[in-house]
Amino acid sequence: MSVSYRGTIMRTKSGKISSPVEQEPCVSCTTFNILAPIYKRLDQQNPNIRESDFRAFWLARNERILDWLLYECSSIICLQEFWVGNEELVHMFEDRLAAADYQTFKLARTNNRGDGLLTAIHKDYFRVLNYRELLFNDCGDRVAQLLHVQSVFPSSINKNTRVQQETIIVNTHLLFPHDSSLSVVRLHQVYQILLYLETYQKENKVTHMPVILCGDWNGSKRGHVYKFLRSQGFVSSYDIAHEYTNSVYADKWVSHRNHRGNICSVDFIWLRNPNKPRKPLKISWAEAAFGIIKFQLQKASLAERDAFAFLRADNNVDYITYSAFCEALRQVNLTGLSYGLSFQDTKDLWVQADFDGNGVLDYEEFKRIWNYTWSEDPDDDCSLDDSNEGNEEEAIGFAVKNAALFPREVEKGIWPENYSLSDHARLTAVFSPVRLRCPQRSP
Incomplete structure (x- = not known):
């Protein structure tokens, strides 16, 4: 899904014209919880029988997963439930991704849980400037990866200036809410990510860049984590692409069938452009x-x-x-x-x-x-444009060009019984570079 984008005129919801950065390729991002073999049950009557006990089974399934990932050839790949505890599987992913010109980063969950995260960055699109690991040290032993990347293609910020666009990518997998009281843990995990992100951007003076958050959030659009992220300027790429911004369509699509047999929408690729207003983090x-x-x-x-x-x-x-x-x-x-x-x-x-x-x-x-009223979708205080007026600065961000879930049936809220790659659908979003006009921020 890495396709070129050639100067098409876009119109924002407010009706204002925005011109994308011309002659530069789109970037694509795939997030996928690939269901670690140590968790995949082969017999519902006997939950102790797991795929990890049968090499032929987990090897064949993960080879098919890799085949699909390499066929799509996304610029960014974020995997969750990656079986870091099995060296053969780790080497298989690392070797095949490296042969396809990806740079990979893996991170195990704390306390030797056996699974973790893997993020792969295609060298044809990005250079990795920095990589950080975030360990939550909570009851779910969850972790997150932060990558600061730079586009290999210079972007035209104006007629006379071309810059290397920089982006921050985060990959994570939040705690499963076995009980409603655990919602506070998931909220705290996201708060730690955003606090770490805010600190990183301030310390490195990189506030004027887009942020992409990927992963299995183990919560739906009706939850507190979703509203928290919305109040911090993030939008769901899939919902933007399909104009599912109204809560009426909260259950239009699904991405996961959990161990209880319930289908739900929990996998997101969040985007926040540098021109998005947001509340102070602690207040949100x-x-x-x-x-x-x-x-x-x-x-x-x-x-x-x-x-x-x-x-x-x-x-x-x-x-x-x-x-x-x-x-x-x-x-x-x-x-x-x-x-x-x-x-x-x-x-x-x-x-x-x-x-x-x-x-x-x-x-x-x-x-x-x-009776707190959530500000889930704060009004933009600047527009997508290519001019520079007053006390405004220009930056390069992303517009959501397209997004799709696979298998495609899940986009209609249907979980196909013949789907066996994972208990999650994979989500891919395509972004096109766009010039943004933003208010100047105090140093």
């Missing part, structure tokens, strides 16, 4: 965390007034104290566990909730956090 995180708290309270059949009484505990007062707030979170399994909200997390949430800073939450303050 607090709003998402309050959303999880509200969900847990509603799950316990507590409406607004009842929830306020619950958080107030047995205190004969019309406000919530910090100690009562902490105890309520413990009772709904959001604190007091190794993977729950930390003491500092809880303190930060309290500071965000206590608007007047008097040390207690009255009912009006409680209502404000109970």
Whole structure:
């Protein structure tokens, strides 16, 4: 799906004209959870029988996976559940990808889980400038990879200037929500990624570049992680390509059939261009965390007034104290566990909730956090254009040209019974370079 893009005029949703960078190839990105053989069950009646015990089975399936990946020849490949614990499989992937001019990076999950991540960058499209590993050290032993890459094709930022476009790529696999209380772990994992990303960009003075987040997010478009990423300026490439931005179409497509037999949409390629406005990270995180708290309270059949009484505990007062707030979170399994909200997390949430800073939450303050309105799709404060006016800067970003899921049936919400490559569909997005006009940012 690495196709050339030759100067077609694009029109944004606001109707403004945007001209892409001419005479430069598109870049494509594939994300795929390839189902590690140590997790693939061959007999549903006996879950202890795994594919990893039968070399011929896992070897043949992974050879077919590689055949498809090399046939597509995406500029970026992000794999999850890569069986890093098997040297034969690792060498097979590394050797075949290297022969096809890919540079590969693998990262095992912590505590010797056996699987991990593999990211491959095609040398015809990108040079890798930096590679970082992020270990979450949480109950799911999850990890993430960050790659800072530079295009091998110079991009025209204006009539007189050509630059080597730089991009940040992240590959990750979030925790499976075995219980709704684990939502806070997944949210914390994403918060760590974005905090690390923000720090990396500031320290290296690379804020004016697009960011692509790939992986198995183990959560749908209705979840708190999705809303958190949206509030931070990220868009789902597939949904943009197919104009599924309205929540009405949340279940239009699926990408995974989990071990419970449920089909769901959990695999995403997120894009954030450097001109996207976003809230301060800590505020977005607090709003998402309050959303999880509200969900847990509603799950316990507590409406607004009842929830306020619950958080107030047995205190004969019309406000919530910090100690009562902490105890309520413990009772709904959001604190007091190794993977729950930390003491500092809880303190930060309290500071965000206590608007007047008097040390207690009255009912009006409680209502404000109970009825938080998410800013999932903030209005752009700059447009896609190729001019440079006022206190604006120009940068190179990406427009989503196309995106597809394979097998194609999953795009209609159908999981084909004859599909055997994985329990996930693979997702490929195609991006075309585009000039962006952005506000100048203070150093």
